[in-house]
Amino acid sequence: MKSGSNLEKVLKGGHFAVTCECGPPRGPNPDDLIGKIDHIKGFVDAANVTDNPTASVRMSSVGASAILFRHGVEPVMQMVTRDRNRIAAQGDVLGAHALGIRNMLCLSGDHQTFGNHPHAKNVFDIDSMQLLHMVRTLRDEGKMDNGDPIDGKMGMFLGAAANPFADPFEFRVIRLAKKIAAGADFIQTQCIYDMDRFRKFMEMARDMGLHEKCFILAGVTPLKSLGMARYMNRSVPGMSIPQRILERMKGVPREAQAKEGIRILLEQIEELQQTEGVAGIHVMAIEWEEKIPEIMERARLIPRPQVD
Amino acid sequence: MIVADQKPLHEVKEFVETHQKILVAGCGTCVTVCLSGGAAEARLLASGLRIAFQRAHHPKTIEDDTVLRQCDEEFVLPLLEKVKGEGFDAVITLACGVGVNFLADRLGAIPVFPGVNTTFYGAVMEPGLWAEMCSGCGECITHLTGGICPIARCSKRLFNGPCGGSEKGRCEVDPLNTPCVWQLIYDRMKELGRLHELRNIIPAKNWRPALDGGVRHTVRERIYRLEYKNR
Structure with a gap:
């Protein structure tokens, strides 16, 4: 065991894992976050805590992850290299470990021009690949990036992101392989709508044996409305929603679109469960965490496995 | 080359409101090639400032001079002599940030103001288009x-x-x-x-x-x- 985290145990136990996303609040008060935790508790194996998502200021992922931990939901602490250099990153990882955090997701982070402080200076001392390598060195060798020993041992289950839908497509699997070589124990993908392209991506990953070297969790996001689907298709770089899905959303009255979005999601989950090399799903129900219990029930993914 | 963009006229005008005899100093190298701070731009800025101050009923003496490189003492010396010898009380330089610093280090009590925003090391992609290529x-x-x-x-x-x-x-x-x-x-x-x-x-x-x-x-x-x- 690299961390002893619940997520690691579930995946290594051969269970189909479920993670979701839990966005920290826009202020110092943890009440809303605790509300979200109550919605998802018992329905997922771990929940990602975003790190100033889309470069907009939120409660820190370390702080919010510690709150999740205290309230009985295992956090996957996201960490971006946009806002911290190698010194801060290593210090934050050590602090997170002391607070009980045992999973993290290493990311470069959205560019600050997309966020609420577009005039900020970014850091990008290291990239996500180098962050993975750095934390693995802390964990496996007990050494900082400069070779200095740390006092004591550290366990951390290391995750990375993969976007099968960005370009150049042929490089996407190579980049996945690099992340695994750098230290990724698990992968969470960008949300999938284009199943054909995802199948092709998985085929390439299997050809390289990557599904045996790390756990790949397929990212999914329920569509709330046709408007959201159109917006994501048009405005989110590296994301395309097939015409077939847009048509389906268009084909139902506005008030029934959210239901249709969940139905599409459930069909996707079923297909993903059958896809060789997919070890679980990562449900990004953006500001829709209250839907997680319904989704999990209808997908027959509860009760979650208890592994020791 | 080092690429720079001209500051807006009103911003540069504000820098020198309280001065009387101002030299606009162009630079003959990078900023000449990227059309932001060579002899032609120095002449234009000087006349633009003259007109602006005249219209505001505060006429000032504003001249321009351009040297081949503002980052090299050999080329800068004549400029320094001119400023000190002819009684200029402020300098606006259209050189990159290197030129601003190089002059400021050598001009004693005479203030130097930047006339351009230095942006990056880049190349000419097409006439009128420069793109960043190196971060140094x-x-x-x-x-x-x-x-x-x-x-x-x-x-x-x-x-x-x-x-x-x-x-x-x-x-x-x-x-x-x-x-x-x-x-x-x-x-x-x-x-x-x-x-x-x-x-x-x-x-x-x-x-x-x-x-x-x-x-x-x-x-x-x-x-x-x-x-x-x-x-």
């Missing part, structure tokens, strides 16, 4: 990336391939105007038959030779020592 990071890694720099040309300075925002060869930060440099690197390495090299992980960079190691100097010992001994 002090330790070139382009031998690993087919000669194309991800530090200067990737919005996130990524070392190990394109982020999830690379779409149809464009950078998500400014898709209309900016190619994804990792797409360019990928295509170039493919063309060079070196695609397999991109599987290697480029480790964390040493930023010490960049600005992060403190203020930088370069010494050519054979020249610098010689001159030092002669002094």
Whole structure:
């Protein structure tokens, strides 16, 4: 065991894992976050805590992850290299470990021009690949990036992101392989709508044996409305929603679109469960965490496995 | 070359409101080529300021002069003599930030104001279009990336391939105007038959030779020592 985290145990136990996303609040008060935790508790194996998502200021992922931990939901602490250099990153990882955090997701982070402080200076001392390598060195060798020993041992289950839908497509699997070589124990993908392209991506990953070297969790996001689907298709770089899905959303009255979005999601989950090399799903129900219990029930993914 | 953009006239005008005799100093090298601070721009700015102050009923004496390089004492000396000898009480330089500093270090009580915003090290892509190509990071890694720099040309300075925002060869930060440099690197390495090299992980960079190691100097010992001994 690299961390002893619940997520690691579930995946290594051969269970189909479920993670979701839990966005920290826009202020110092943890009440809303605790509300979200109550919605998802018992329905997922771990929940990602975003790190100033889309470069907009939120409660820190370390702080919010510690709150999740205290309230009985295992956090996957996201960490971006946009806002911290190698010194801060290593210090934050050590602090997170002391607070009980045992999973993290290493990311470069959205560019600050997309966020609420577009005039900020970014850091990008290291990239996500180098962050993975750095934390693995802390964990496996007990050494900082400069070779200095740390006092004591550290366990951390290391995750990375993969976007099968960005370009150049042929490089996407190579980049996945690099992340695994750098230290990724698990992968969470960008949300999938284009199943054909995802199948092709998985085929390439299997050809390289990557599904045996790390756990790949397929990212999914329920569509709330046709408007959201159109917006994501048009405005989110590296994301395309097939015409077939847009048509389906268009084909139902506005008030029934959210239901249709969940139905599409459930069909996707079923297909993903059958896809060789997919070890679980990562449900990004953006500001829709209250839907997680319904989704999990209808997908027959509860009760979650208890592994020791 | 070093690329710079002219500051708006009103901003430059404000700098010198309280001064009477002002020299606008152009530079004959990079800023001349990128059309922001050469002799022509210096003359235009001087006349623009003259007209603006005249209209505001505060006429001032504003002249212009351009030297070949404002970053080299040999070329700057005549400019310094002119400023001090002819009683100018302020200088606006259209050189890059190097020129502003170089003059400020040498002009004693006479203030120097920047007339341009220095932006980047770049190349002429098309007439009228310049693009960033180098960050001056002090330790070139382009031998690993087919000669194309991800530090200067990737919005996130990524070392190990394109982020999830690379779409149809464009950078998500400014898709209309900016190619994804990792797409360019990928295509170039493919063309060079070196695609397999991109599987290697480029480790964390040493930023010490960049600005992060403190203020930088370069010494050519054979020249610098010689001159030092002669002094």
